[in-house]
Amino acid sequence: DIQMTQSPSSLSASVGDRVTIACRSSQDISTFLNWYQQKPGKAPNLLIFGASSLQTGVPSRFSGRGSVTEFTLTISSLQPEDIALYYCQQSYSMPYTFGQGTKLEIK
Amino acid sequence: EVQLAESGGGLVQPGGSLRLSCAASGFTFSTYTMYWVRQAPGKGLEYVSAISGNGGSTNYAKSVKGRFTMSRDNSRDTLYLQMGSLRAEDSALYYCVRDRMTMFAGIIASDSFEIWGQGTMVTVSS
Numbered sequence: 001d002i003q004m005t006q007s008p009s010s011l012s013a014s015v016g017d018r019v020t021i022a023c024r025s026s027q028d029i030s031t032f033l034n035w036y037q038q039k040p041g042k043a044p045n046l047l048i049f050g051a052s053s054l055q056t057g058v059p060s061r062f063s064g065r066g067s068v069t070e071f072t073l074t075i076s077s078l079q080p081e082d083i084a085l086y087y088c089q090q091s092y093s094m095p096y097t098f099g100q101g102t103k104l105e106i107k
Numbered sequence: 108e109v110q111l112a113e114s115g116g117g118l119v120q121p122g123g124s125l126r127l128s129c130a131a132s133g134f135t136f137s138t139y140t141m142y143w144v145r146q147a148p149g150k151g152l153e154y155v156s157a158i159s160g161n162g163g164s165t166n167y168a169k170s171v172k173g174r175f176t177m178s179r180d181n182s183r184d185t186l187y188l189q190m191g192s193l194r195a196e197d198s199a200l201y202y203c204v205r206d207r208m209t210m211f212a213g214i215i216a217s218d219s220f221e222i223w224g225q226g227t228m229v230t231v232s233s
Contacts, residue, residue, distance in 0.1 A: 001169070034219040036152075043202060043223035044152065055221070087152055091217040094166045096142075098152040 002026050002090050006099035012107045019075040021102045023088035028068050032092035035064055035073045038085045038101075047086075048073065080106060109133035109222050111203045116227030123193050127227055129186040129203030137161065137181040138209040142220060143188050145199035145229075155201070156188065161212035171197075193231045200226040 003026035013019050023033065031051035036044040046055045048064035051071055061076045075082055083106055088099040115127040127143070143155040156177040157166045165177050176189040186203055207221035 036220070038152075043225060044220070045223075046207070046219055046221050049207060049219035049221075055219075089152075089220070091219055094157065094215065094217075095154045095168045096157070096217050096220075097154060101151045 001095055002029060002093060002097055004088055004090055004097050004099040006086075006088055006102050008102060009100065010103040010105065012105045013078050014107045015078055015080060017078045019078050019082075019104065021073045021086055021088075021104075023066075023071040023073070023099050025069045025071075025090055025092075029090045029092035031067050032090055033064075033066065033071045034089045034091055035062075036087045036089065037082075038087065039083075044087065078104075078106075109205075111205060111222055111224035113201065113203045113224045113227035116201065116229045118230045118232065119193055120233050121194060121231055123231070124189070124191045125193065125229060127188040127190065127201055127203075127229070129188075129224055131184045131186065131203075131205070134205070135209075136179075136184040137212070140206040140210050140215050140217060141179065141186050142204040142206070142217075143177060143186075144202045144204050144220065144223075145197075146202070146226075147196075147199040150199075153199070157215050157217070158186070159213050159215045160210060163213045164215050166215055190229070193229075195231050198229060198231045200228050202226045 033051045035048040038044040112130045174192045203224040204220045205222040208218040
């Protein structure tokens with residue numbers, strides 16, 4: 001199975017900050033990498049697919065980049081409503097594994 | 108509106124069985140790969156299983172293989188997860204998920220997990 005490792009596990013930042021979350025895969029997954037946001041008590045929401053494509057309806061302050069084994073999710077200017085858990089996931093091969101999650105908090 | 112609605116969760120004893128259902132609406136159900144994803148309380152997301160559009164292909168996480176069976180009834184727009192030999196570590200919120208892209212009927216090839224239900228809770232305890 002492909003292992004997905006996110007860093008950091010938690011992150012505290014101020015409103016307006018630029019925030020970056022990293023995700024690493026244990027083998028080459030090309031750009032088959034997706035990012036999800038999960039707010040408390042809610043189902044996850046797809047943010048980014050194919051490493052860098054913004055899902056419809058997602059604010060443009062979210063962006064993704066990377067390929068092969070190294071990927072990042074960036075929020076260009078953190079907003080209070082961005083407080084959530086963020087997960088990366090590979091869709092390169094089954095089982096479609098997730099990272100352990102990054103908890104984003106407001107400082 | 109595209110919707111997924113899970114049902115069937117509950118409290119079950121270790122070693123017991125349970126069948127989850129997921130009713131789909133607002134899209135052509137048979138043209139999408141579907142998934143089950145679970146989340147134990149306070150934990151991260153865990154892929155459980157996948158099924159192709161025509162139900163001919165399935166895939167399971169190692170943790171549930173041989174104990175869980177995923178199926179679908181395209182005439183009823185409904186997805187199922189038959190869970191057996193349940194263990195305490197199977198306790199979780201189970202989400203029904205639809206892929207973002209349509210796919211050839213017999214193939215499982217994921218793009219991304221776009222549509223999520225609200226989840227149904229399974230608790231395995233004596």
